[in-house]
Protein backbone atom coordinates (compact mmCIF):
# COMPACT_ATOMS: atom_id res chain seq x y z
CA UNK A 1 0.00 0.00 0.00
CA UNK A 2 1.07 3.51 -0.63
CA UNK A 3 -0.35 5.97 1.89
CA UNK A 4 1.69 8.77 0.35
CA UNK A 5 -0.23 8.35 -2.86
CA UNK A 6 -3.11 10.43 -1.61
CA UNK A 7 -1.84 11.98 1.58
CA UNK A 8 0.71 13.79 -0.58
CA UNK A 9 -1.89 15.75 -2.52
CA UNK A 10 -1.59 19.33 -1.27
CA UNK A 11 -5.32 20.02 -1.55
CA UNK A 12 -6.00 16.98 0.61
CA UNK A 13 -3.67 18.30 3.29
CA UNK A 14 -5.37 21.69 3.37
CA UNK A 15 -8.81 20.19 3.33
CA UNK A 16 -7.89 17.81 6.10
CA UNK A 17 -7.03 20.65 8.47
CA UNK A 18 -10.24 22.46 7.64
CA UNK A 19 -12.43 19.37 7.98
CA UNK A 20 -10.95 18.61 11.36
CA UNK A 21 -11.95 22.05 12.57
CA UNK A 22 -15.46 21.45 11.34
CA UNK A 23 -15.70 18.22 13.35
CA UNK A 24 -17.29 16.47 10.41
CA UNK A 25 -17.54 12.87 11.35
CA UNK A 26 -15.70 11.14 8.54
CA UNK A 27 -13.01 13.73 8.57
CA UNK A 28 -12.68 13.92 12.32
CA UNK A 29 -11.90 10.24 12.36
CA UNK A 30 -9.49 10.62 9.46
CA UNK A 31 -7.59 13.39 11.21
CA UNK A 32 -7.45 11.64 14.54
CA UNK A 33 -6.07 8.45 13.14
CA UNK A 34 -3.29 9.87 11.06
CA UNK A 35 -0.63 9.29 13.67
CA UNK A 36 -2.04 5.91 14.45
CA UNK A 37 -1.69 4.89 10.80
CA UNK A 38 2.02 4.76 11.29
CA UNK A 39 1.49 2.55 14.28
CA UNK A 40 -0.69 0.36 12.11
CA UNK A 41 2.01 0.14 9.48
CA UNK A 42 4.55 -0.84 12.09
CA UNK A 43 2.18 -3.45 13.45
CA UNK A 44 1.61 -4.69 9.95
CA UNK A 45 5.30 -5.38 9.55
CA UNK A 46 5.33 -7.36 12.75
CA UNK A 47 2.15 -9.12 11.61
CA UNK A 48 3.77 -10.07 8.33
CA UNK A 49 6.68 -11.75 10.00
CA UNK A 50 4.19 -13.77 12.06
CA UNK A 51 2.39 -14.60 8.89
CA UNK A 52 5.19 -16.60 7.31
CA UNK A 53 4.90 -19.29 9.96
CA UNK A 54 1.09 -18.97 10.07
CA UNK A 55 0.73 -19.56 6.34
CA UNK A 56 2.77 -22.74 6.60
CA UNK A 57 0.12 -24.36 8.80
CA UNK A 58 -3.13 -22.55 8.01
CA UNK A 59 -5.12 -24.40 5.33
CA UNK A 60 -6.88 -21.26 4.21
CA UNK A 61 -7.23 -17.79 5.64
CA UNK A 62 -10.78 -17.18 6.87
CA UNK A 63 -10.68 -13.81 5.13
CA UNK A 64 -10.83 -15.74 1.86
CA UNK A 65 -13.64 -18.11 2.72
CA UNK A 66 -17.02 -17.42 1.11
CA UNK A 67 -19.82 -16.03 3.23
CA UNK A 68 -23.54 -16.43 2.66
CA UNK A 69 -26.32 -14.15 3.86
CA UNK A 70 -29.77 -15.34 2.77
CA UNK A 71 -29.49 -16.17 -0.96
CA UNK A 72 -26.33 -14.20 -1.60
CA UNK A 73 -22.80 -15.56 -1.31
CA UNK A 74 -19.76 -13.31 -1.15
CA UNK A 75 -16.52 -14.74 -2.52
CA UNK A 76 -14.63 -13.58 0.58
CA UNK A 77 -15.14 -11.58 3.78
CA UNK A 78 -13.76 -8.31 2.44
CA UNK A 79 -16.13 -5.36 2.16
CA UNK A 80 -15.60 -1.97 0.57
CA UNK A 81 -17.09 0.31 3.21
CA UNK A 82 -19.46 2.99 1.92
CA UNK A 83 -17.65 6.20 1.10
CA UNK A 84 -19.27 9.45 -0.03
CA UNK A 85 -17.65 10.71 -3.19
CA UNK A 86 -19.50 14.06 -3.30
CA UNK A 87 -19.35 13.84 -7.08
CA UNK A 88 -22.94 13.97 -8.32
CA UNK A 89 -25.20 16.53 -9.90
CA UNK A 90 -28.85 16.01 -8.96
CA UNK A 91 -27.96 12.77 -7.18
CA UNK A 92 -26.99 10.99 -10.41
CA UNK A 93 -24.14 8.46 -10.43
CA UNK A 94 -21.42 9.21 -12.96
CA UNK A 95 -18.46 7.51 -14.60
CA UNK A 96 -16.57 8.34 -11.41
CA UNK A 97 -18.78 5.91 -9.49
CA UNK A 98 -18.40 3.23 -12.14
CA UNK A 99 -14.62 3.46 -12.08
CA UNK A 100 -14.30 3.98 -8.31
CA UNK A 101 -16.60 1.14 -7.27
CA UNK A 102 -15.89 -1.03 -10.30
CA UNK A 103 -12.16 -0.86 -9.67
CA UNK A 104 -12.62 -2.31 -6.19
CA UNK A 105 -14.69 -5.19 -7.62
CA UNK A 106 -11.94 -5.90 -10.13
CA UNK A 107 -9.54 -5.77 -7.21
CA UNK A 108 -11.26 -8.72 -5.55
CA UNK A 109 -13.52 -7.36 -2.78
CA UNK A 110 -16.40 -9.66 -1.82
CA UNK A 111 -18.98 -6.93 -1.22
CA UNK A 112 -18.82 -3.38 -2.54
CA UNK A 113 -21.18 -0.94 -0.82
CA UNK A 114 -21.93 2.25 -2.71
CA UNK A 115 -21.81 5.42 -0.65
CA UNK A 116 -24.56 6.97 1.49
CA UNK A 117 -27.36 7.37 -1.05
CA UNK A 118 -30.02 9.87 -0.14
CA UNK A 119 -33.63 8.72 -0.06
CA UNK A 120 -34.82 12.33 -0.25
CA UNK A 121 -33.14 15.35 -1.82
CA UNK A 122 -33.18 17.12 1.56
CA UNK A 123 -31.54 14.03 3.07
CA UNK A 124 -28.25 14.63 1.27
CA UNK A 125 -25.17 15.56 3.28
CA UNK A 126 -24.06 17.87 0.48
CA UNK A 127 -25.57 19.01 -2.83
CA UNK A 128 -23.17 16.60 -4.58
CA UNK A 129 -24.39 13.43 -2.82
CA UNK A 130 -25.66 10.34 -4.59
CA UNK A 131 -29.42 9.77 -4.51
CA UNK A 132 -32.21 7.35 -5.25
CA UNK A 133 -35.15 9.66 -4.68
CA UNK A 134 -36.34 9.56 -8.29
CA UNK A 135 -36.50 7.09 -11.15
CA UNK A 136 -33.93 8.91 -13.30
CA UNK A 137 -31.31 7.97 -10.74
CA UNK A 138 -31.82 4.24 -11.32
CA UNK A 139 -30.15 3.78 -14.73
CA UNK A 140 -26.66 5.13 -13.93
CA UNK A 141 -26.60 3.06 -10.74
CA UNK A 142 -27.81 -0.02 -12.64
CA UNK A 143 -24.71 0.29 -14.80
CA UNK A 144 -22.55 0.30 -11.66
CA UNK A 145 -24.37 -2.66 -10.06
CA UNK A 146 -24.08 -4.73 -13.24
CA UNK A 147 -20.37 -4.05 -13.45
CA UNK A 148 -19.78 -5.00 -9.81
CA UNK A 149 -21.57 -8.32 -10.31
CA UNK A 150 -19.85 -9.00 -13.62
CA UNK A 151 -16.55 -8.79 -11.75
CA UNK A 152 -17.50 -11.12 -8.93
CA UNK A 153 -18.51 -8.71 -6.17
CA UNK A 154 -21.86 -8.52 -4.43
CA UNK A 155 -23.39 -5.16 -5.32
CA UNK A 156 -24.39 -3.25 -2.19
CA UNK A 157 -25.72 0.22 -1.56
CA UNK A 158 -26.15 2.28 1.59
CA UNK A 159 -29.48 4.09 1.89
CA UNK A 160 -29.32 7.19 4.02
CA UNK A 161 -30.93 10.36 5.25
CA UNK A 162 -28.56 12.97 6.63
CA UNK A 163 -31.11 14.56 8.99
CA UNK A 164 -29.59 17.51 10.85
CA UNK A 165 -26.24 17.01 9.12
CA UNK A 166 -27.78 17.74 5.71
CA UNK A 167 -27.08 20.75 3.50
CA UNK A 168 -23.37 21.14 4.17
CA UNK A 169 -20.56 21.87 1.73
CA UNK A 170 -18.56 18.96 0.44
CA UNK A 171 -15.23 18.54 2.25
CA UNK A 172 -13.03 20.18 -0.34
CA UNK A 173 -15.29 23.20 -1.02
CA UNK A 174 -13.86 26.60 -0.20
CA UNK A 175 -16.80 27.33 2.13
CA UNK A 176 -17.61 25.00 5.00
CA UNK A 177 -20.54 24.52 7.37
CA UNK A 178 -24.16 25.00 6.32
CA UNK A 179 -24.46 25.17 2.53
CA UNK A 180 -26.39 28.25 1.43
CA UNK A 181 -29.31 28.11 -0.98
CA UNK A 182 -27.31 30.05 -3.58
CA UNK A 183 -24.76 27.21 -3.53
CA UNK A 184 -27.39 24.50 -3.93
CA UNK A 185 -28.02 24.02 -0.21
CA UNK A 186 -31.35 23.85 1.65
CA UNK A 187 -30.54 25.12 5.16
CA UNK A 188 -34.19 26.00 5.88
CA UNK A 189 -35.51 22.51 5.03
CA UNK A 190 -33.29 20.46 7.32
CA UNK A 191 -35.23 18.00 9.49
CA UNK A 192 -34.40 15.99 12.61
CA UNK A 193 -36.17 14.35 15.52
CA UNK A 194 -35.73 17.54 17.53
CA UNK A 195 -34.74 21.11 16.75
CA UNK A 196 -31.20 20.64 18.07
CA UNK A 197 -28.40 21.55 15.65
CA UNK A 198 -25.29 19.38 15.44
CA UNK A 199 -23.11 22.43 16.05
CA UNK A 200 -23.19 26.19 15.60
CA UNK A 201 -21.92 25.90 12.03
CA UNK A 202 -24.58 23.40 10.93
CA UNK A 203 -28.14 24.21 9.87
CA UNK A 204 -30.76 24.49 12.61
CA UNK A 205 -33.15 21.60 11.96
CA UNK A 206 -36.91 21.53 12.33
CA UNK A 207 -38.45 18.76 14.47
CA UNK A 208 -40.21 16.27 12.21
CA UNK A 209 -44.00 16.13 12.22
CA UNK A 210 -45.90 12.83 12.17
CA UNK A 211 -46.57 13.35 8.47
CA UNK A 212 -42.85 13.80 7.86
CA UNK A 213 -42.05 10.60 9.73
CA UNK A 214 -44.38 8.75 7.38
CA UNK A 215 -42.98 10.52 4.33
CA UNK A 216 -39.37 9.71 5.21
CA UNK A 217 -40.21 6.08 5.98
CA UNK A 218 -41.92 5.84 2.59
CA UNK A 219 -38.91 7.51 0.94
CA UNK A 220 -36.73 4.70 2.35
CA UNK A 221 -39.17 2.17 0.88
CA UNK A 222 -39.24 3.86 -2.53
CA UNK A 223 -35.43 4.01 -2.61
CA UNK A 224 -35.30 0.34 -1.64
CA UNK A 225 -37.46 -0.56 -4.63
CA UNK A 226 -35.28 1.55 -6.90
CA UNK A 227 -32.15 -0.14 -5.54
CA UNK A 228 -33.74 -3.48 -6.40
CA UNK A 229 -34.60 -2.30 -9.91
CA UNK A 230 -31.01 -1.10 -10.29
CA UNK A 231 -29.79 -4.62 -9.53
CA UNK A 232 -28.34 -4.23 -6.05
CA UNK A 233 -28.26 -7.36 -3.91
CA UNK A 234 -27.48 -5.89 -0.50
CA UNK A 235 -28.84 -2.81 1.25
CA UNK A 236 -27.25 -1.22 4.25
CA UNK A 237 -29.42 1.26 6.15
CA UNK A 238 -27.35 4.11 7.54
CA UNK A 239 -28.23 4.50 11.22
CA UNK A 240 -24.82 5.82 12.28
CA UNK A 241 -22.56 8.89 12.31
CA UNK A 242 -25.11 11.42 13.54
CA UNK A 243 -27.41 11.13 10.53
CA UNK A 244 -31.18 10.95 10.76
CA UNK A 245 -31.78 7.45 12.11
CA UNK A 246 -28.93 7.73 14.60
CA UNK A 247 -30.31 11.02 15.89
CA UNK A 248 -33.56 9.29 16.76
CA UNK A 249 -31.64 6.69 18.78
CA UNK A 250 -29.37 8.99 20.75
CA UNK A 251 -30.72 10.85 23.78
CA UNK A 252 -28.26 13.62 22.90
CA UNK A 253 -30.21 14.50 19.75
CA UNK A 254 -33.73 13.27 20.48
CA UNK A 255 -35.74 15.10 23.15
CA UNK A 256 -39.15 14.33 21.69
CA UNK A 257 -41.97 13.82 24.16
CA UNK A 258 -44.20 11.80 21.80
CA UNK A 259 -43.97 8.06 21.11
CA UNK A 260 -40.80 8.51 19.00
CA UNK A 261 -38.76 9.89 21.90
CA UNK A 262 -38.21 9.38 25.61
CA UNK A 263 -36.92 6.03 26.81
CA UNK A 264 -34.96 3.58 24.69
CA UNK A 265 -38.06 1.92 23.21
CA UNK A 266 -39.41 5.26 22.02
CA UNK A 267 -36.10 6.39 20.56
CA UNK A 268 -35.75 3.08 18.70
CA UNK A 269 -39.30 3.28 17.33
CA UNK A 270 -38.71 5.29 14.14
CA UNK A 271 -35.54 3.44 13.02
CA UNK A 272 -37.38 0.14 13.62
CA UNK A 273 -40.39 1.36 11.65
CA UNK A 274 -38.06 2.17 8.76
CA UNK A 275 -36.42 -1.26 9.04
CA UNK A 276 -39.79 -3.02 9.04
CA UNK A 277 -40.94 -1.10 5.98
CA UNK A 278 -37.69 -1.66 4.09
CA UNK A 279 -37.55 -5.35 4.99
CA UNK A 280 -41.11 -5.76 3.68
CA UNK A 281 -40.14 -4.13 0.37
CA UNK A 282 -36.81 -5.94 -0.04
CA UNK A 283 -37.04 -9.53 -1.33
CA UNK A 284 -36.68 -12.33 1.18
CA UNK A 285 -33.69 -13.85 -0.59
CA UNK A 286 -31.67 -10.61 -0.36
CA UNK A 287 -29.79 -9.56 2.77
CA UNK A 288 -30.31 -6.34 4.69
CA UNK A 289 -27.71 -4.73 6.92
CA UNK A 290 -27.78 -1.79 9.32
CA UNK A 291 -24.83 0.43 10.15
CA UNK A 292 -24.91 1.58 13.75
CA UNK A 293 -22.84 3.96 15.74
CA UNK A 294 -22.45 1.38 18.48
CA UNK A 295 -21.58 4.09 20.98
CA UNK A 296 -21.68 7.90 20.95
CA UNK A 297 -18.45 8.04 22.98
CA UNK A 298 -20.14 10.66 25.17
CA UNK A 299 -21.36 10.23 28.76
CA UNK A 300 -25.15 10.23 28.72
CA UNK A 301 -25.28 9.24 25.05
CA UNK A 302 -26.09 6.04 23.17
CA UNK A 303 -24.11 3.09 24.52
CA UNK A 304 -22.90 -0.31 23.39
CA UNK A 305 -25.46 -1.86 25.74
CA UNK A 306 -28.19 0.06 23.89
CA UNK A 307 -26.75 -1.25 20.63
CA UNK A 308 -27.02 -4.84 21.80
CA UNK A 309 -30.68 -4.28 22.71
CA UNK A 310 -31.31 -2.67 19.31
CA UNK A 311 -29.42 -5.39 17.45
CA UNK A 312 -31.66 -8.03 19.03
CA UNK A 313 -34.69 -6.10 17.76
CA UNK A 314 -33.14 -5.76 14.33
CA UNK A 315 -32.35 -9.44 14.14
CA UNK A 316 -35.95 -10.29 15.07
CA UNK A 317 -37.10 -8.02 12.22
CA UNK A 318 -35.02 -9.75 9.56
CA UNK A 319 -31.83 -7.69 9.58
CA UNK A 320 -28.94 -9.96 8.61
CA UNK A 321 -25.81 -8.11 9.64
CA UNK A 322 -24.80 -5.15 11.81
CA UNK A 323 -22.00 -2.91 10.58
CA UNK A 324 -20.48 -1.66 13.84
CA UNK A 325 -19.17 1.87 13.52
CA UNK A 326 -19.29 4.58 16.19
CA UNK A 327 -19.57 8.28 16.98
CA UNK A 328 -20.67 11.23 14.90
CA UNK A 329 -23.63 12.56 16.87
CA UNK A 330 -21.80 14.95 19.20
CA UNK A 331 -18.87 17.30 18.99
CA UNK A 332 -18.05 16.25 22.57
CA UNK A 333 -17.17 12.71 21.54
CA UNK A 334 -13.88 11.26 22.72
CA UNK A 335 -12.99 8.44 20.35
CA UNK A 336 -10.10 6.20 21.42
CA UNK A 337 -8.80 5.91 17.89
CA UNK A 338 -6.28 3.23 17.02
CA UNK A 339 -5.90 0.10 14.92
CA UNK A 340 -9.20 -1.81 14.70
CA UNK A 341 -10.59 0.47 17.40
CA UNK A 342 -14.21 -0.52 16.77
CA UNK A 343 -13.74 -4.30 16.44
CA UNK A 344 -14.64 -4.85 20.08
CA UNK A 345 -18.00 -3.17 19.41
CA UNK A 346 -18.69 -5.59 16.57
CA UNK A 347 -17.76 -8.41 18.94
CA UNK A 348 -20.07 -7.26 21.73
CA UNK A 349 -23.00 -6.96 19.34
CA UNK A 350 -22.20 -10.32 17.74
CA UNK A 351 -22.06 -12.10 21.06
CA UNK A 352 -24.80 -10.11 22.83
CA UNK A 353 -27.39 -10.22 20.06
CA UNK A 354 -26.32 -13.38 18.24
CA UNK A 355 -26.21 -11.60 14.89
CA UNK A 356 -23.46 -11.47 12.25
CA UNK A 357 -21.35 -8.35 12.33
CA UNK A 358 -19.05 -6.34 10.12
CA UNK A 359 -15.98 -4.82 11.77
CA UNK A 360 -14.72 -1.50 10.43
CA UNK A 361 -12.30 1.24 11.40
CA UNK A 362 -8.56 1.34 10.91
CA UNK A 363 -8.31 -2.21 9.72
CA UNK A 364 -5.48 -1.92 7.26
CA UNK A 365 -3.43 -5.11 7.36
CA UNK A 366 -4.41 -8.57 6.08
CA UNK A 367 -3.22 -10.35 9.22
CA UNK A 368 -5.10 -7.88 11.41
CA UNK A 369 -8.29 -8.57 9.44
CA UNK A 370 -7.70 -12.30 9.66
CA UNK A 371 -7.23 -12.17 13.43
CA UNK A 372 -10.52 -10.29 13.91
CA UNK A 373 -12.28 -13.14 12.12
CA UNK A 374 -10.32 -15.83 13.97
CA UNK A 375 -11.16 -14.28 17.33
CA UNK A 376 -14.84 -14.35 16.40
CA UNK A 377 -15.22 -10.59 16.67
CA UNK A 378 -16.92 -10.25 13.29
CA UNK A 379 -17.98 -12.16 10.19
CA UNK A 380 -17.03 -9.54 7.64
CA UNK A 381 -14.25 -6.96 7.46
CA UNK A 382 -14.99 -3.55 5.98
CA UNK A 383 -12.25 -1.19 4.88
CA UNK A 384 -12.60 2.36 3.63
CA UNK A 385 -9.38 4.35 3.37
CA UNK A 386 -7.21 1.30 2.74
CA UNK A 387 -9.31 0.77 -0.38
CA UNK A 388 -8.82 4.37 -1.45
CA UNK A 389 -5.07 3.78 -1.31
CA UNK A 390 -5.29 0.52 -3.18
CA UNK A 391 -8.27 -0.86 -5.12
CA UNK A 392 -6.31 -4.13 -5.10
CA UNK A 393 -6.18 -4.47 -1.31
CA UNK A 394 -8.02 -7.80 -1.49
CA UNK A 395 -5.70 -9.31 -4.07
CA UNK A 396 -2.67 -8.10 -2.14
CA UNK A 397 -4.14 -9.51 1.08
CA UNK A 398 -4.68 -12.88 -0.58
CA UNK A 399 -1.03 -13.05 -1.55
CA UNK A 400 0.06 -11.90 1.90
CA UNK A 401 -2.07 -14.58 3.57
CA UNK A 402 -0.84 -17.32 1.26
CA UNK A 403 -4.06 -17.68 -0.72
CA UNK A 404 -3.16 -18.68 -4.29
CA UNK A 405 -6.57 -18.84 -5.93
CA UNK A 406 -8.20 -15.49 -5.11
CA UNK A 407 -10.04 -13.87 -8.01
CA UNK A 408 -7.92 -11.73 -10.33
CA UNK A 409 -9.01 -10.44 -13.73
CA UNK A 410 -7.66 -12.34 -16.74
CA UNK A 411 -6.80 -9.04 -18.36
CA UNK A 412 -4.33 -8.35 -15.54
CA UNK A 413 -3.06 -11.93 -15.38
CA UNK A 414 0.61 -11.12 -15.82
CA UNK A 415 0.52 -8.82 -12.77
CA UNK A 416 -1.29 -11.07 -10.27
CA UNK A 417 0.21 -10.59 -6.80
CA UNK A 418 2.05 -13.81 -6.09
CA UNK A 419 2.27 -15.50 -2.73
CA UNK A 420 5.93 -16.36 -3.27
CA UNK A 421 6.73 -12.95 -4.70
CA UNK A 422 5.39 -11.13 -1.65
CA UNK A 423 7.00 -13.68 0.65
CA UNK A 424 10.29 -12.89 -1.07
CA UNK A 425 9.84 -9.21 -0.27
CA UNK A 426 9.38 -9.87 3.42
Ligand SMILES: Cc1cc2nc3c(=O)[nH]c(=O)nc-3n(C[C@H](O)[C@H](O)[C@H](O)COP(=O)(O)O)c2cc1C
Nearest residue numbers: 026081082083084115116360361362363383384385
Ligand atom coordinates in the same frame (compact mmCIF):
# COMPACT_ATOMS: atom_id res chain seq x y z
C1 LIG B 1 -14.00 9.57 1.99
C2 LIG B 1 -14.87 8.87 3.00
C3 LIG B 1 -16.25 8.88 2.82
C4 LIG B 1 -17.06 8.18 3.72
N1 LIG B 1 -18.41 8.11 3.48
C5 LIG B 1 -19.18 7.29 4.24
C6 LIG B 1 -20.52 7.00 3.87
O1 LIG B 1 -21.00 7.40 2.81
N2 LIG B 1 -21.24 6.24 4.71
C7 LIG B 1 -20.72 5.72 5.87
O2 LIG B 1 -21.42 5.02 6.60
N3 LIG B 1 -19.43 5.93 6.19
C8 LIG B 1 -18.65 6.66 5.39
N4 LIG B 1 -17.33 6.82 5.68
C9 LIG B 1 -16.77 6.07 6.82
C10 LIG B 1 -16.17 4.75 6.32
O3 LIG B 1 -17.14 3.92 5.72
C11 LIG B 1 -15.48 3.99 7.47
O4 LIG B 1 -16.44 3.61 8.40
C12 LIG B 1 -14.40 4.83 8.16
O5 LIG B 1 -13.60 5.53 7.21
C13 LIG B 1 -13.48 3.96 9.01
O6 LIG B 1 -12.90 2.95 8.21
P1 LIG B 1 -11.37 3.03 7.68
O7 LIG B 1 -10.50 3.22 8.89
O8 LIG B 1 -11.15 1.69 6.99
O9 LIG B 1 -11.26 4.19 6.75
C14 LIG B 1 -16.49 7.51 4.81
C15 LIG B 1 -15.11 7.54 4.98
C16 LIG B 1 -14.30 8.18 4.09
C17 LIG B 1 -12.82 8.15 4.27
